[in-house]
Amino acid sequence: MLDLAFIRENPELIKEVARRRKTAVDVAALLALDSDLRSVRRQAEEQRAEQNRLSKAIQQAGSDKEARDGFIQQGRAVAALLKELEPRERELEARLRELWLLVPNIPDASVPEGAGEDDNVEVKRVGAPRTFDFEPLDHVALMRGLDWLDLERAAKIAGSRSYILKGEAVLLDLALMQFALSRIVRKGFTPLLVPAMAKEFCFIGNSQFPRGREQTYSLEADDLYLVGTAEVSITGMHSGEILREEDLPVLYVGYSPCYRREAGTYGKDTRGILRVHQFEKVEQYVICKADHEESVQWHESLLANAEEIVLALELPYRVLNICTGDLGDAKVKGYDIECWIPSENRYRETHSDSYFHDYQARRADIRYRDGEGTVRYVHTLNNTALASTRTIIALLENHQRADGTVAIPEALRPFLGGQATLGKPWR
RNA sequence: GGAGGGAUGGCAGAGCGGUCGAAUGCGGCGGUCUUGAAAACCGCUAGGCGAGAGCCUCGUGGGUUCGAAUCCCACUCCCUCCGCCA
Numbered sequence: 001m002l003d004l005a006f007i008r009e010n011p012e013l014i015k016e017v018a019r020r021r022k023t024a025v026d027v028a029a030l031l032a033l034d035s036d037l038r039s040v041r042r043q044a045e046e047q048r049a050e051q052n053r054l055s056k057a058i059q060q061a062g063s064d065k066e067a068r069d070g071f072i073q074q075g076r077a078v079a080a081l082l083k084e085l086e087p088r089e090r091e092l093e094a095r096l097r098e099l100w101l102l103v104p105n106i107p108d109a110s111v112p113e114g115a116g117e118d119d120n121v122e123v124k125r126v127g128a129p130r131t132f133d134f135e136p137l138d139h140v141a142l143m144r145g146l147d148w149l150d151l152e153r154a155a156k157i158a159g160s161r162s163y164i165l166k167g168e169a170v171l172l173d174l175a176l177m178q179f180a181l182s183r184i185v186r187k188g189f190t191p192l193l194v195p196a197m198a199k200e201f202c203f204i205g206n207s208q209f210p211r212g213r214e215q216t217y218s219l220e221a222d223d224l225y226l227v228g229t230a231e232v233s234i235t236g237m238h239s240g241e242i243l244r245e246e247d248l249p250v251l252y253v254g255y256s257p258c259y260r261r262e263a264g265t266y267g268k269d270t271r272g273i274l275r276v277h278q279f280e281k282v283e284q285y286v287i288c289k290a291d292h293e294e295s296v297q298w299h300e301s302l303l304a305n306a307e308e309i310v311l312a313l314e315l316p317y318r319v320l321n322i323c324t325g326d327l328g329d330a331k332v333k334g335y336d337i338e339c340w341i342p343s344e345n346r347y348r349e350t351h352s353d354s355y356f357h358d359y360q361a362r363r364a365d366i367r368y369r370d371g372e373g374t375v376r377y378v379h380t381l382n383n384t385a386l387a388s389t390r391t392i393i394a395l396l397e398n399h400q401r402a403d404g405t406v407a408i409p410e411a412l413r414p415f416l417g418g419q420a421t422l423g424k425p426w427r
Numbered sequence: 428g429g430a431g432g433g434a435u436g437g438c439a440g441a442g443c444g445g446u447c448g449a450a451u452g453c454g455g456c457g458g459u460c461u462u463g464a465a466a467a468c469c470g471c472u473a474g475g476c477g478a479g480a481g482c483c484u485c486g487u488g489g490g491u492u493c494g495a496a497u498c499c500c501a502c503u504c505c506c507u508c509c510g511c512c513a
Contacts, residue, residue, distance in 0.1 A: 045482045055494045059445050075493025242437080375474075
């Protein structure tokens with residue numbers, strides 16, 4: 001969230017930003033609540049001050065019963081007033097917070113203007129899509145031929161957008177996780193295996209809630225939700241803490257299963273495992289000082305880390321600078337990496353690299369004490385290192401051979417017992 | 428699932444109706460002494476709102492009371508024991 005004082009002083013800027021980001025927020029109502037709250041709070045504070053004065057007077061009255069009883073009578077009156085003011089104060093606070101959580105972050109000047117995903121700007125394109133001297137298959141046909149995928153029985157178990165990986169596909173999946181994890185760990189990131197279930201505050205802190213609530217699975221009996229990314233759990237980790245400046249930056253690489261309801265995507269990407277309810281992901285996460293330049297540097301280096309992974313997997317890709325209309329509310333700026341998917345003859349998103357300045361830190365209350373002893377909100381960033389299903393699609397489709405087997409890029413082989421090929425010829 | 432115990436500042440830990448935003452120790456910062464360092468000694472050291480006076484915060488939310496860290500209720504989390512279990 002943004003600093004309330006900043007919103008108060010820049011209401012027109014907030015409205016403008018909301019418009020550019022195609023997001024609805026009632027700034028006027030928010031400011032009205034803010035002013036009501038301040039007024040009620042002032043009244044309540046006056047009464048509390050009076051209550052404190054009377055409380056001291058009662059003590060000092062000692063055995064002077066008459067004076068004492070007089071103060072107690074006054075105290076009762078003050079308490080009655082507060083009994084009216086305080087619930088109003090709490091209610092206004094809650095309503096204000098509700099609107100406040102909907103105020104989006106301010107995009108960086110380098111974020112392109114645009115209405116939606118078609119306006120994202122391609123920053124670079126790396127590697128040429130392969131030309132096949134045979135008829136390439138899509139990942140579903142390929143995996144079926146190899147007996148690596150069972151969508152029908154998965155649907156029987158868990159409904160649509162489920163899948164069963166089978167045989168060497170499972171080994172490939174796990175190898176990819178290990179591969180990504182080990183490469184990021186090598187860069188000094190601390191690996192984490194975090195809970196895939198988290199409490200509500202983690203989702204609010206991360207900005208998944210309140211918008212996007214319907215994209216999250218909830219476990220109502222236990223007041224928990226399934227995370228759509230390890231990012232949610234990692235944001236929760238340091239919530240409410242004041243970190244030491246010398247411990248920054250904190251570099252994490254988290255591994256977790258990811259759960260997504262994909263509500264409202266009926267009919268979209270229905271074939272295969274591109275858009276599924278569950279996958280695994282290795283996620284990069286950075287907590288750094290409240291410094292724009294440093295955030296930008298980390299944003300670029302998280303992108304570079306992800307690119308190295310994609311390059312090592314020998315996948316053609318491009319990088320997009322996400323436009324205002326397509327950028328998540330919490331982000332200052334975001335890059336997506338899209339890998340080439342031969343069967344679709346286009347690039348599809350596999351990575352998402354974001355920085356937030358202190359937007360998440362304010363929501364999750366993550367701070368640090370700087371050199372002067374001042375307590376500040378940290379900056380947070382994250383980027384995918386590798387997401388299982390989409391990377392499997394890209395890998396299989398791009399590296400398939402005419403006989404239906406798949407060539408394994410050299411960098412991945414150590415994680416597959418040195419094998420250069422996966423699958424038995426079947427075409 | 429059953430039975431107990433607990434949650435206080437960066438950490439440890441006292442306080443159990445008013446003089447408590449809170450003893451003490453450790454840690455941190457500054458100083459004295461010293462060629463320098465250590466030791467010793469002295470001082471400072473929670474966060475938030477507010478221009479300020481002031482207000483709020485002792486796990487969270489309610490309640491009792493003129494007044495709650497302290498009493499009552501609910502919830503969350505942690506620990507110990509029993510049961511179950513990968």
